[in-house]
Amino acid sequence: MMADGTIRQVQDIVEGDRIMGDDSTPRNVSSLARGREEMYRVHPTKGDPFVVNKSHILCLRYSKTTRPRFRHQRGSWTVQHCDAAGQVHVTSFRTEEQARVYEAALPEGPIELSVGQLLQLSEAHRSKMKGYRTAIDFAATAVPFDPWTIGLWLGDGDSSAPIITTTDCEIVDRLLRMTDEFDVVVQPRSDPYRFSICGERPIKGGNPFRNALAREGLLGNKHIPRVFKCNSRATRLSLLAGIIDSDGHCSNGGYDIVQKCKGLAEDIVYVARSLGFASYIHPCRKGCWYDGAYRENDYFRITIYGDGLHELPLACSRKRTAPRRQVKAPLRYGLRLEELGVGDYYGFEIDGNRRFVLGDFTVTHNTSTIKVRPTMSGGVGMSSAKGTDRSRRCRPSPTTWAGTS
Structure with missing residues (x-):
């Protein structure tokens, strides 16, 4: 990198x-x-x-072991650890408290x-x-539009238009709160679950959201632009929250996202890993009934889990997770x-x-x-x-x- x-x-x-x-x-x-x-x-x-x-x-x-061990034969507590040169050491103590203090240090x-x-x-x-893998911090730079809304559109938006489909009232409420800051309005369409994000001034070129999508090459080409992938932690958390609000599902304390587009799936994994979460892609087959026939296609299942998922600024309360209690380092x-x-x-x-x-x-x-x-x-x-x-x-x-x- x-x-x-x-x-x-x-x-x-x-x-x-x-x-x-x-x-x-x-x-x-x-x-x-x-x-x-x-x-x-x-x-x-x-x-x-x-x-x-x-x-x-x-x-x-x-x-290392998760706690000091008591050796009955010796009548002492032991801590096993490895130094920077790869040499393994076992140190003995008379009491458990002494062993825990040593291990913590x-x-x-x-x-x-x-x-x-x-x-x-x-x-x-x-x-x-x-x-092991690690999170990365990037410098904060200006973004062309609200990252949560961009993430929401990447998950449930029309690929060639500033239209978002959702049945969730909490998502609609978040969209309505976003409008004042970015000079846009949210208008329901004939389908009650589809909403257009339009400019406040009905003139040519007056839609900041559509302009941002076009400027970043997103219309007809869903991906995560570098200005969002390599930005501040807050920007990346907000972008990923939008994607999960629209397209994510809770799974064993983490999230599953299923994507048809391989490039977008890879971008989501990049953002998740950059934030310090464990994330992987697995090819899968999914199908549904359409027009009286069952149809299957190839998709990519993204798993995201690890410490800090509760920091995601999700709009959907049902998708929020509690702080992770698992001891194993993800x-x-x-x-x-x-x-x-x-x-x-x-x-x-x-x-x-x-x-x-x-x-x-x-x-x-x-x-x-x-x-x-x-x-x-x-x-x-x-x-x-x-x-x-x-x-x-x-x-x-x-x-x-x-x-x-």
């Missing part, structure tokens, strides 16, 4: 480029790296695989290990090493490594802490990250590796190890 939020293939990175760091600040590319080495495909338990060389440094989190920083170092760990410790995932043999890699050197963000918001290190296959979630900014030695790829049992989530 580039510093402006756009996605670029790794082989297209040049010296002087600025890419997105894990703390939402730019990293400057100071030099490029090319070479051949043992290659591995990293398979997250949730998300899309990517390919790295054996020397590549992975950014990981250690899945442990640093939460990432662990940076090369693929080769990771393979040298015991299976038990490898299984506790988790990859942005962490288990890993499985698949050996690919010798291949070409592309990489670069960056400044700062040398950690940056892939197109799916995975945090990784700058050393020779290479190509990732194109994905339904907007891509990871990379593609498949070249020049792999096929004689080595045909080995049996390509799975080197697996860490469960």
Whole structure:
């Protein structure tokens, strides 16, 4: 991911480029790296695989126990943790209170290990090493129209007109409150569930909402423009709230959204992940009865869950969720490594802490990250590796190890 939020293939990175760091600040590319080495495909338990060389440094989190454990044989409380170098330590205490104080004070920083170092760990410790994604903050910029209304239209609007279909009174009330600020009026159409958003002055070019849709290339082409995708947290929360109000359904403390348009589905996942939510796309088939016949089509089901969903400024009270109580970290995932043999890699050197963000918001290190296959979630900014030695790829049992989530 580039510093402006756009996605670029790794082989297209040049010296002087600025890419997105894990703390939402730019990293400057100071030099490029090319070479051949043992290659591995990293398979997250949730998300899309990517390919790295054996020397590549992975950014990981250690899945520790949720509470100190009492060892009856020793008559003491123990805390297990992992330091930044990947070394696992077990510390004993006389009382549970001492153990809890110690555990609470442990640093939460990432662990940076090369693929080769990771393979040298015991299976038990490898299984506790988790990859992770992160939220990103973008600078606030002016938007052409109310982001919640744009999101609502993306979900339930006519693709070529400033018309929204809804049966929900709370949505209509929110639309009516929005009109004064943006010099528009909401007018019901002959269908009682369809509403036009019109300009206050009935003259040519006098509809600010339609003008905004046209200016951003949205008419006949539903997608999320970059001015909304890469904006302040408040703007992105409001946009996603509009989409969920129109097209989302509550599901196990999170949301499901079903979209026909693959590009729009990928944009929704991008916005959700940028806000720090876990989000994934799954192809699905859905059908309905129409004109006496049952018809099926291919769709994309988007799942969104995680901490902070209660912050969404939803208009529909029935879709609001309570703060998440689940202990499991939604942005962490288990890993499985698949050996690919010798291949070409592309990489670069960056400044700062040398950690940056892939197109799916995975945090990784700058050393020779290479190509990732194109994905339904907007891509990871990379593609498949070249020049792999096929004689080595045909080995049996390509799975080197697996860490469960």
